[in-house]
Amino acid sequence: MDFSISEEQSMLADSVSRFIDNDYDFERRQKIAASEDGFSKELWQTFAELGWTAVPFAEEDGGLDGGPVEMMLMMQQFGRGLMVEPYLANIVLAGGILRRTATADQKAKWLAPLIEGSLQTALAFAEPQARFDIANIATTAVKDGDDFVLTGKKSLVLNGGHADLLIIPARTSGETTAEDGVTLFAVEANAAGVSMQSYATVDALNAADIELDNVKVSSANVLGTVDQGYAVLQDVIDEATLAVCAEAVGII
Template identity: 40%
Template sequence: MDFKLSEEQQMLQDTAARLVRDTYGFELREQYRESAQGFSGEFWQQLGELGLTTVPFAEAYGGFGGNGVDVMLVAQELGRGLCLEPWLHSVIFAGGLVEQLGSAVQKNELLPQVASAQLQLAVAVDEPQSHYQLHDVQTRAVAVNGGWSLSGHKSLVVGGQSAGLILVSARVAGDDRDEAGISLYLVDPASPGISIREYPTMDGRRACDLFLDNVFVSCAAVLGADGRALDALRYQQGRAIAAQCAEAVGSMEATCALTLDYLKTRKQFGQVIGNFQALQHRMVDMHIELDQATSMAMLAACVADEPDSPERSRTLAAAKYIVCRAARYVADQGIQLHGGIGLTWEYVLSHHAKHLLMVARQFGDDDHHLQEYSALMQAV
């Protein structure tokens, strides 16, 4: 495949790479991670000022009008820098849901704010029992005068602790695992009846559990038609998966570069350990996995914005499966080739490894996506 970037795409990638390289050193990242917000508000605003939060949105909403490849270029650089900001969950996943399901009023009000980084969104779709199944929803929405009353428990809401609005899935009809009857609501986390339990994830990002106890949501805060949000959730999660694959590739590239540099400088028995053939072979294996993951991330980016179809879903499931396995392998081998220092908290490689292990489980692990791929093959 001849995968050449256009001049605009090259400029977009260069902008993202330069911003991360010049303003997001590892020491600064650790300061951001330990802050009350859990990421850099200043860097978040810089993403908006440089147009990196506008990439997937239509020009009518202040966006760049970019496609999946444009999103891939930004995500890859953010992954390379281990950036903590909830760009993927706010801009790609949540923003995509608003753009797909929102009314004209909702889109005109919210999307320009998301595109300019003035408003951060989060998506609450996972529940303790759901295990990657978007249709496994026990949170309930009951119609009341003027709106809806939401009650339930949402888990692992990435960026939810700092979001201005959270998109919450809730069931309006049917049993807990029915595919019909799921709606999506724009919920203010400061609303009465909401409690939040915040915690750090394995890779240093912040997430929260959301507890809803008869939380009132007005009719104006419903996204899309009542009970028909599942298809949009699956479609936009597919776009988020494509972006996450690219983010993982950036992190794997950094891990391979760190490992190669270590092999060229660490000495044992009077010579650099990179001269040992066994370690050279393992380094080659890491690059093979990286190359496979890169190819699948590119393929996922190319189909991410295509209309929903079994072929698109199969491609995204295959990409996530390959990237999950590659991410775990590269993380494990990077640590093995470094030895003890690879696990040191003060060394950046350990944080790449944690991030790659987190990526391998978010939005579905490799077993989940292999099953999805197999089921879609049987449907042909």
């Protein structure tokens, strides 16, 4: 079996490696991590201009048609630089949900600005009681006319404190730990009823604990099919696990 990478993949990895070597030394990383935002908005825009934020998305959506290999090559270099910019949270996690579920209108509204670097996002999948079971979702979404009303708590939401858009898995039917009955919602972070406590993680990333108190969300903000969001969530978490493993290789 041939595990060699293509010329294009090698060029992508080299571009990130050169950036780390020339523009992201440890001293600069520490200054960025200690800043008010905890990451550099200027560098994030540079990532977009270099095409890095577009890598895993389809060409028809403004992306570069990359896959898991490209993502892991980039994450390995990000790990080498101990980078604090929210690539995992924005592109792999939240972007992974949007890539798999968003309609054309939703892509124009959220995916396009994400790729352009102007929208910050977060996937709020973990809950205080869930431990490591991503199907353990106590947050509920109750139908109310053409809307849903979301109530619940999310914990350790990467990039949650900076997010303009939250992607919320919530239970629309079934028992708390059932895989069926999970629906994915796009929720504006400044929506009425959304509150959060933002903090830095031990590795200088941003995270937040989020509470949803009767948050009204339009049916137009459902991502994918009602009650069928768990399989998508599982796929995205699996891909993010690969990304984190690649990042760890770079750190080593």
